[in-house]
Amino acid sequence: MTVKVWAFSEAPSSANEAAAAARGIAESAGGTFTVVGVDDGLGLAGDDKLILRSAAKLATSPEAAAEALARAVKEGGPDIVLVGATRNGKEIASRLAVKTGMHCVSDVFGLALTDGKLHGRRNVFAGKLLAEVVAPVPCVAIIKVGSYSALQPSAAPGTTRDVGEVSTKTRVVEQVEKKRGTVDLKGAKLIVSAGRGVKKKEDLALVNDLAAELGGAVGCSRPLSSDMGWLPEEHHIGLTGISVHPDLYLAVGISGQLQHVAGIKDSKVIASINSDKSAPIFEASDYGVVGDLYAVVPAVMKELKARRH
Amino acid sequence: MKVAVCVKHAVDEAELKVDSSGSPLLAGAASKMSTFDKNAVEEALRLKSAHSGEVSIITVGTVEAKKSMKEALAMGADRGVLVVADPLTVETRRTAELLAAAIRKGGPYDAVLCSEGSSDIYSGSVPPMLGELLGLPYFGYARKVEVNGQTARVERALEDSVEVVEAPVPFIASVVSEINEPRYPTLIQIMQAGKKPMEELAPDAILPGSGPAPTLVASMKAQTMARKKVVFEGTPEESARKLVEALAAEGVLPR
Numbered sequence: 395m396t397v398k399v400w401a402f403s404e405a406p407s408s409a410n411e412a413a414a415a416a417r418g419i420a421e422s423a424g425g426t427f428t429v430v431g432v433d434d435g436l437g438l439a440g441d442d443k444l445i446l447r448s449a450a451k452l453a454t455s456p457e458a459a460a461e462a463l464a465r466a467v468k469e470g471g472p473d474i475v476l477v478g479a480t481r482n483g484k485e486i487a488s489r490l491a492v493k494t495g496m497h498c499v500s501d502v503f504g505l506a507l508t509d510g511k512l513h514g515r516r517n518v519f520a521g522k523l524l525a526e527v528v529a530p531v532p533c534v535a536i537i538k539v540g541s542y543s544a545l546q547p548s549a550a551p552g553t554t555r556d557v558g559e560v561s562t563k564t565r566v567v568e569q570v571e572k573k574r575g576t577v578d579l580k581g582a583k584l585i586v587s588a589g590r591g592v593k594k595k596e597d598l599a600l601v602n603d604l605a606a607e608l609g610g611a612v613g614c615s616r617p618l619s620s621d622m623g624w625l626p627e628e629h630h631i632g633l634t635g636i637s638v639h640p641d642l643y644l645a646v647g648i649s650g651q652l653q654h655v656a657g658i659k660d661s662k663v664i665a666s667i668n669s670d671k672s673a674p675i676f677e678a679s680d681y682g683v684v685g686d687l688y689a690v691v692p693a694v695m696k697e698l699k700a701r702r703h
Numbered sequence: 704m705k706v707a708v709c710v711k712h713a714v715d716e717a718e719l720k721v722d723s724s725g726s727p728l729l730a731g732a733a734s735k736m737s738t739f740d741k742n743a744v745e746e747a748l749r750l751k752s753a754h755s756g757e758v759s760i761i762t763v764g765t766v767e768a769k770k771s772m773k774e775a776l777a778m779g780a781d782r783g784v785l786v787v788a789d790p791l792t793v794e795t796r797r798t799a800e801l802l803a804a805a806i807r808k809g810g811p812y813d814a815v816l817c818s819e820g821s822s823d824i825y826s827g828s829v830p831p832m833l834g835e836l837l838g839l840p841y842f843g844y845a846r847k848v849e850v851n852g853q854t855a856r857v858e859r860a861l862e863d864s865v866e867v868v869e870a871p872v873p874f875i876a877s878v879v880s881e882i883n884e885p886r887y888p889t890l891i892q893i894m895q896a897g898k899k900p901m902e903e904l905a906p907d908a909i910l911p912g913s914g915p916a917p918t919l920v921a922s923m924k925a926q927t928m929a930r931k932k933v934v935f936e937g938t939p940e941e942s943a944r945k946l947v948e949a950l951a952a953e954g955v956l957p958r
Contacts, residue, residue, distance in 0.1 A: 521926065
């Protein structure tokens with residue numbers, strides 16, 4: 395069979411990650427891939443593009459985007475629809491599976507088509523286990539964020555398809571952009587992250603200074619953002635926060651619960667500073683320092699400064 | 704207000720053991736209410752106390768799931784419905800179909816709440832599938848839920864923005880864990896929870912002719928973290944020097 399793979403996201407960068415996965419499947423199994431976007435369709439990769447349009451903006455309404463995509467899928471007949479795992483993307487893919495009766499797998503990577511079935515892997519139990527998933531075709535697969543390197547946008551104009559009117563049951567009354575830090579955590583090469591070992595909000599200065607010295611971004615474990623509110627939620631790294639893949643992840647005063655480690659697994663090097671020798675973070679680290687962060691962080695700062703001169 | 708909360712009874716990921724071949728020992732493993740579901744139960748209880756009414760807990764699970772049900776009832780929910788099936792081996796869409804059927808049977812509800820994803824599998828697909836299956840307004844990743852008369856107003860926490868979205872009641876929402884701090888039941892509440900009504904439903908009874916549900920998970924194996932696990936224990940100065948040397952040797956420090 396000649397497999398027909400679609401890569402979709404309402405966000406172009408995420409669509410282009412899915413496109414990398416789609417290209418891999420199409421090339422190895424023998425088939426074609428189409429990159430599907432919405433609205434103006436700018437920034438998409440691939441030679442074959444399909445841009446879905448409606449009177450309403452589709453990018454900001456997952457309900458409308460799912461209906462638009464379902465109409466296009468029923469007409470275009472792809473065997474596999476790959477959807478980027480943004481928060482809205484998960485909704486779109488899940489709705490699509492219900493609308494079309496396609497099987498649906500979530501947060502997958504390492505995809506391949508074998509014996510007419512889509513095979514992939516995914517983390518389960520907060521990353522403690524790796525599951526092999528097998529979905530009969532046709533299917534929808536939600537692609538784990540950051541598991542494929544996005545294809546570069548192309549100049550191909552693509553085909554635009556007006557999907558007609560799509561109604562929605564909810565109405566967006568206000569949209570507030572979150573305040574962005576100076577460095578984007580998802581793309582950061584170096585991240586210094588703070589955890590419960592930091593005793594007072596003011597003491598975050600230690601972590602901020604260390605991140606500044608290293609030219610890195612500041613992250614945190616869940617308690618600091620969700621429970622203490624010391625940092626905005628977008629700094630929260632872990633299962634329910636952001637997954638990161640820096641060259642160096644430096645965990646300061648983080649115990650290393652599974653949910654946190656789930657978000658840092660793809661880091662090249664993990665280092666940690668914690669006063670508790672039995673903290674699970676040391677099991678997840680390449681280099682660990684057992685010691686009081688209030689003494690170790692200044693000492694590390696001094697070493698780094700000395701190294702610079 | 705009549706509120707339904709979908710909860711999942713899950714193997715405790717922190718306690719899960721594997722055998723020498725790396726296969727998980729799921730049978731008899733320690734289990735708990737899926738971590739983030741407590742936030743959904745809490746939010747339902749807050750809606751109940753603001754608008755009066757009743758909170759129902761709906762679970763697709765094995766009989767073990769009664770533990771989570773009792774915990775939610777102890778927190779203050781009024782009744783429980785258990786659809787007897789194993790969500791770990793059933794395709795996500797079937798879980799959503801079973802929940803939707805149980806919601807239709809016990810409803811109509813003014814609100815259906817879920818968490819953003821389960822602590823074991825964390826697909827996050829069931830809540831939007833419910834929205835689609837039930838044809839109700841759906842809010843994903845709610846960090847604030849308000850009901851004023853017949854209008855629900857929800858703040859959705861997205862990656863780069865917060866959206867304020869409105870829809871008429873009834874509605875479905877998945878909540879993020881920062882929405883609230885779940886309450887702990889008192890000893891008296893825990894003892895009384897056993898007396899609250901709990902109904903068991905067979906999948907065939909609410910979803911007739913649905914046949915066996917496929918599983919899409921072929922296998923699960925432990926993943927080992929291939930980390931060097933070098934630990935420095937000395938004076939802060941010694942350890943700091945060794946750490947910086949090691950990181951420099953890895954080539955991960957800025958030049």
